Amino acid sequence: MIPRTNNSVAVKCHNLKKIYGEGQAAVQALRQVDLEVRTGELLMLVGPSGCGKTTLISIIAGILDQSEGDCLVFEQDFKSMRVQDKTRYRGQNIGFVFQAYNLIPALTAAENVAVPLLLHGAKRSQATERAREVLKQVGFDDRMMGSLPAELSGGQQQRVAIARAMVHNPKLIVCDEPTSALDHDNGQRIMELLRQVALQEGRALVVVTHDARIFGFADRIARMDDGRIEQVVRSPNELNGGKK
C-alpha cells in the first residue's frame, strides 16, 4: 500500500482504528487502516456508503480523533496536539472542499475565498486581493467574483470552494464528494481544475468519491470496505471486478 514515488510523505496512517460509541452500541468504523499519501499525489478514497471513507478523511484532516493507531500529517501527530494547536495547524496546512460547497450564503465569491486568510489574521483588503488572484486561476472574472453563491451555478460554486481551499497555500487538500452534486461535464471540469491548479506546489490531495466517472483523475485509488482498505490501485481498471 506504499506508493511508488520519490515524493515526500504527506500523510501516513498506521494501524488506524476508530470506534464510535461504547459497549454493545460500539461501531468500529475503521479497522487497522494503513495508508500513505505523498506530496504531488491525488489519492481517491472509494467504497460503498458506511465503509469509513468520511471517518478516514476526517481523521486525516484533523477534525476527528482516532481511537487507536497513528496518523501523521507532514510528520505532525494530531493526537499529541492541544485542541488550539490542532485548530491552528489545520487552518494553516489543510484546505477543504465539501460536497455541498459550504460557501457562506451572505458572502460574495471573493469574500468566501478570503475567509481562510481572515481566520489567520490577514487584513481584509489583502485577503480579498489574494482571493481575487486565486479566483482568476479557477476561471472567475470580476463580475462573478462579486456574486453571491446563490447567483452561481453548482460548478461555479465548487470552483469557489476549490479557490477557498487553496487560497492560503495549504499542503494538503481534502475533498469530500466534490463532484456528486454536479453533472458529468461540470464534474470533469472540476477534477481537471483540481489536478491542474490544486495539485501544484507539491500539495497532496485526498478525494473521497462515489463517482466512478472521475476515477481516471486519480494517481492512486484506495478502495475501502467495512472500515478497511481492501485495495490500492493506480488505475480504475485494476479495481476488483471494476467495482468501487
Add this chain to the structure above:
Amino acid sequence: MNFVALKMLIGDRAKYLGILMGLTFASLLITQQLSIFVGLMGRTFGFLSDTAQADIWVMDPKVQFIDDVKPLQDTVLYRVRSVSGVEWAVPLYKGLIKARLGDGNFQTCNVVGLDDATLLGGPPEMIHGKLADLRRSDGVIVDDVGAADKLAKVGPDGKSVPLQIGDTLELNDRRAVVVGICKITRTFQSQPMLYTTYTRAVQFAPAERHLLSFIMVKSKPGENIQAVCKLITKVTGYAAYTSSQFKSVTVSYFMKYTGIPINFGISVLLGFIVGTAIAGQTFFNFTLDNLRYFGTLKAMGASNGTLLRMIVLQAALAGGIGYGLGVGAASAFGWATKHTELAFQLPWQLLVLSAGAVVLICVGSALVSMLKVVRLEPAIVFRS
C-alpha cells in the same frame, strides 16, 4: 472576522428582521410601560412638586399619601412655629369639595387653601391673573386643564367654553369668582384644582371639627432638616416629613395598596418574555441554520474564541439596533401623547433599565447559541 459575522447576520434578512422585531418589541414595551408607570407615580406627588417652598410637611402620623387628609388641631401650627430651627410655618387646607357649575351640574374639585398672609404653596405658574388676586372677594384660581374641561361652561351654541377670569362657581353653596388661571403639574386624581385662601377654603369646606390639613414648614438656613423634622415630631407628636420623604411615603402607598405596579409589572414582564421568546428563538434558529457554516469555519481553523466573538458581535448588533428602535418608538409615543391625559415620563434610568433587559435577552440568546457552537464537532462538515 467581524465583517463575516455581520454579513452572515444581515444576509439572512428574514431572521435578522425577526430578531430585530423581537428586540424592538421587547424594548418598546418595557420602555413605554415603565415610562407610563413612572409618569403615573410621578403624578401621585405632583402637588408636592408644585409646592416647593416648604422643606417640611407636618401632618397626622396616620396620613398615608398626599390626598389622605387627616385634619389637625389649629393649635398645632403655633406649636410647630415654636420649634427651634423653624423659619416659618403656614397652614394649608387640602380637600375635595363639590362645585356647582353654571349648567347645574356638580363637579368635585380639589381645593387648596393657602395661608392668607403669605399665599405660600400657590400654583407654580400663572397663565392669567396673579396669585395676589386671591385676596379679591371670593377669589379662586383654577388650573387650565380643569377650566377647559371639567369646569367648562356650555356656550349658547352648545359648545364647551373654558372657564375664564370673572366666571363664577358655587362651592358648597358659597360663591367663588375665578380670578386667575394657572398651570400645575398633573396629579394622579383628575379633579380640577382650585386655589384660594385658607380662610376662604375652610368656609367652602363642609363643617368639621378640624380643617387644618397640613402645615408647611421652612427650616432656618443652615439647619439640618432631618433634625428639625425629628424635633417637630418630638414637640408636637405629629409626623414631620421632608418633601422627598413625603413623596416616598405617597409613592409607597400607591405601590403597596393599588394594583398599578402589578399591572405594569405584568406588561413589562410580558414584553420581556415575548421579546426573549421571539428574539431568542429566532437568534437560536439563525445559529442552527448556520451551524454548517460555523462547522466549516471551525474545520478551516477558526477557534472557539473566534466563533464566540462572532456570535457576541451578532447579538450586540441586533441588540443595539433593536434597543434603539424600541426606545425610539417609545420616545416617539411619549412625544405624540405629551398633550394628552396619558402620563409618560422617560428618565435616563429607564433607558438604562431597558438596555439592561435587552442585554439580558441578547446574552441569553447568545449563550444558548454559543453552547451549541462550542460543542460543535467540526467533523459535521463531512456529513451530508
